Amino acid sequence: MQNIRANSKLNNSPVFTTISYTLVGLISLVCLIPFIVLVAGSFSSESSVIRDGYWFWPRELSLDAYRFIFRYPGDILQSYKVSLIITIVGTSISLFISTMTAYVLCRKEVKYRNGLSFFLFFTTLFSGGLAPFYIWISKNLHMQNTYLVLILAPMFHVMYILILRAFIKGSVPEPLIESAKIDGAGDLRIFLQMVLPLSKPALASIGVFTALAYWNDWWTAMMFTSKQDLAPLQYLLYKMLSSINLTGAMAQHIQSADQPKETFKLAMTVIATGPVVLVFPFVQRYFVSGITIGAVKG
Amino acid sequence: MQQEGDEMSVNAEASNRVVAAPASGAKRKKSGFFREIRSNRVLYAMFIPITIYFIIFAYIPMAGIIMAFKDFNYNDGIFGSPWSGFSNFDYFFNSGKAFLVTRNTIIYNVIFLTCYTVFSIIAAVFISEITKKWFKKISQTMMFLPYFISWVTVSAFVYNFLNYEYGIVNKILAHFSIAPLDIYSNTSYWYVLLPFLYVWKWVGYGSVLYLAAIVGIDQEVYEAATIDGATRFQKITKITLPLLKPTMIILILLGLGRIMRGEFDMFYQLIGNNGTLMDATDIIDTLAFRSLVGSADFGMASAVGVYQSVLTLIIILTANWLVRRYDKEQALF
Numbered sequence: 317m318q319n320i321r322a323n324s325k326l327n328n329s330p331v332f333t334t335i336s337y338t339l340v341g342l343i344s345l346v347c348l349i350p351f352i353v354l355v356a357g358s359f360s361s362e363s364s365v366i367r368d369g370y371w372f373w374p375r376e377l378s379l380d381a382y383r384f385i386f387r388y389p390g391d392i393l394q395s396y397k398v399s400l401i402i403t404i405v406g407t408s409i410s411l412f413i414s415t416m417t418a419y420v421l422c423r424k425e426v427k428y429r430n431g432l433s434f435f436l437f438f439t440t441l442f443s444g445g446l447a448p449f450y451i452w453i454s455k456n457l458h459m460q461n462t463y464l465v466l467i468l469a470p471m472f473h474v475m476y477i478l479i480l481r482a483f484i485k486g487s488v489p490e491p492l493i494e495s496a497k498i499d500g501a502g503d504l505r506i507f508l509q510m511v512l513p514l515s516k517p518a519l520a521s522i523g524v525f526t527a528l529a530y531w532n533d534w535w536t537a538m539m540f541t542s543k544q545d546l547a548p549l550q551y552l553l554y555k556m557l558s559s560i561n562l563t564g565a566m567a568q569h570i571q572s573a574d575q576p577k578e579t580f581k582l583a584m585t586v587i588a589t590g591p592v593v594l595v596f597p598f599v600q601r602y603f604v605s606g607i608t609i610g611a612v613k614g
Numbered sequence: 615m616q617q618e619g620d621e622m623s624v625n626a627e628a629s630n631r632v633v634a635a636p637a638s639g640a641k642r643k644k645s646g647f648f649r650e651i652r653s654n655r656v657l658y659a660m661f662i663p664i665t666i667y668f669i670i671f672a673y674i675p676m677a678g679i680i681m682a683f684k685d686f687n688y689n690d691g692i693f694g695s696p697w698s699g700f701s702n703f704d705y706f707f708n709s710g711k712a713f714l715v716t717r718n719t720i721i722y723n724v725i726f727l728t729c730y731t732v733f734s735i736i737a738a739v740f741i742s743e744i745t746k747k748w749f750k751k752i753s754q755t756m757m758f759l760p761y762f763i764s765w766v767t768v769s770a771f772v773y774n775f776l777n778y779e780y781g782i783v784n785k786i787l788a789h790f791s792i793a794p795l796d797i798y799s800n801t802s803y804w805y806v807l808l809p810f811l812y813v814w815k816w817v818g819y820g821s822v823l824y825l826a827a828i829v830g831i832d833q834e835v836y837e838a839a840t841i842d843g844a845t846r847f848q849k850i851t852k853i854t855l856p857l858l859k860p861t862m863i864i865l866i867l868l869g870l871g872r873i874m875r876g877e878f879d880m881f882y883q884l885i886g887n888n889g890t891l892m893d894a895t896d897i898i899d900t901l902a903f904r905s906l907v908g909s910a911d912f913g914m915a916s917a918v919g920v921y922q923s924v925l926t927l928i929i930i931l932t933a934n935w936l937v938r939r940y941d942k943e944q945a946l947f
């Protein structure tokens with residue numbers, strides 16, 4: 317298929333080939349360069365940045381910013397812990413319940429399945445707005461400053477449930493479920509032992525999207541937490557970037573003005589973003605297949 | 615996806631049926647209801663967790679919409695506070711903010727959607743023309759990279775590039791003896807910058823989406839065109855682009871449906887509470903957020919929220935109606 321395509325398109329036009337490669341290469345570079353500048357900046361010495369500004373490579377190589385951060389790594393390690401916990405716990409629960417829901421929605425026996433779908437779908441059409449949500453969660457449910465709110469608030473995406481439903485419908489044949497039923501398997505067992513394993517490709521895709529949303533979520537923490545030890549990585553990063561001086565525990569340790577202010581911000585960003593960027597090439601294909609399954613943005 | 619569209623259009627009909635049923639015989643329906651629940655009790659039980667979740671995190675807050683018609687105070691809560699009619703809305707519309715934020719939200723999101731669509735298609739079309747596998751793979755990975763980082767991280771990038779004293783843009787300008795730009799206190803740059811950053815972040819995602827549509831095009835069409843002597847450029851303009859049109863229209867309409875919920879993360883992280891840029895970059899979301907968290911102005915915050923919800927609903931229904939007219943299979947409901 318790929319070959320036929322290549323041949324059919326390749327009626328030798330060197331100019332066109334050059335344009336394609338240049339254009340695609342250019343867009344890719346524009347996407348990549350900020351990452352390079354960031355890493356270069358974080359490995360530069362503070363004095364060279366103050367003197368000459370940032371550049372595409374470190375003009376004076378220095379590890380000061382990282383050394384400074386790792387002198388008191390408490391906050392960062394704690395934030396890593398928080399981010400990992402909410403991402404792992406949140407993604408697992410979200411995936412399990414989403415798939416279970418999707419499974420119910422595609423079983424023909426469930427007479428009210430369309431009504432149930434609408435029950436979920438309506439929440440994407442209409443909402444009460446931010447203010448009642450905030451008051452309800454914090455004043456009535458008292459969920460501020462808990463892991464619970466960080467895990468629950470971003471947990472489900474109706475679109476993902478509907479995508480899972482379409483997937484299960486397409487890849488778990490009805491007769492298979494019927495025959496399992498005849499063999500005496502209950503609905504729950506069919507779900508756990510048949511549907512769940514057969515949905516693995518979709519679970520991987522929806523899983524990476526959900527995990528990414530958890531990892532990058534700073535909003536929930538900003539709205540509902542005020543404790544330093546509950547700050548996920550992105551929120552910690554936000555706080556450090558938005559305040560000119562250091563916040564929290566780190567500030568208590570440092571009296572003198574020896575902090576590398578400029579490069580520190582960049583090093584902090586590298587540390588907070590690094591894992592995602594490093595893991596990404598290995599899971600990229602799940603994202604790509606997820607986009608193709610869903611074919612709808614968001 | 616087609617299947618999904620199908621299913622959802624079935625939805626509407628089915629829910630009509632459910633509503634219509636009691637008229638024919640309430641008693642029979644009731645026993646039918648219980649029999650249905652009992653005979654599929656395990657399946658219905660499996661739906662309970664999500665039901666509880668959405669009642670707590672969506673439907674109860676939805677009922678909290680009445681807060682906009684109340685003179686809210688923290689002690690009495692949403693349901694205990696005294697009613698105040700439309701005074702919150704009067705306040706919101708008379709503040710002069712309503713027009714400003716609506717205009718900004720619409721303008722920015724229309725520009726975002728346009729640029730995103732154009733660049734995604736350009737990227738997808740040219741990626742599909744590339745025959746060297748390694749080049750294709752590496753460039754796609756690079757384009758996708760910005761999608762994975764949060765807007766918090768993007769704000770660090772922006773600082774890195776645009777900072778007045780140390781930013782790389784001003785350093786490059788200095789090389790050409792051009793005076794440095796003070797980007798953080800000049801609104802006009804942001805009309806270009808924000809769309810640029812939006813495209814930067816989403817182009818990888820969009821190109822995958824459109825590339826999937828291009829790969830789906832029947833190869834025989836291209837082969838026939840080759841035999842007829844079409845150039846590669848002609849094949850793009852006469853085959854690829856026209857065949858992408860249906861996908862494009864659907865994606866644009868669906869994008870329009872989201873136009874009132876515009877990119878809070880982006881605006882908040884990049885602009886924050888920068889007073890100079892506020893008028894040019896304040897959108898509905900940032901206003902709702904600031905009134906709630908910044909100034910604890912519950913009346914304003916809840917009125918803005920209701921205003922946004924109602925507009926969103928109207929726009930989604932309109933967009934969906936247009937999608938339905940264009941291609942019934944693709945409609946959301």
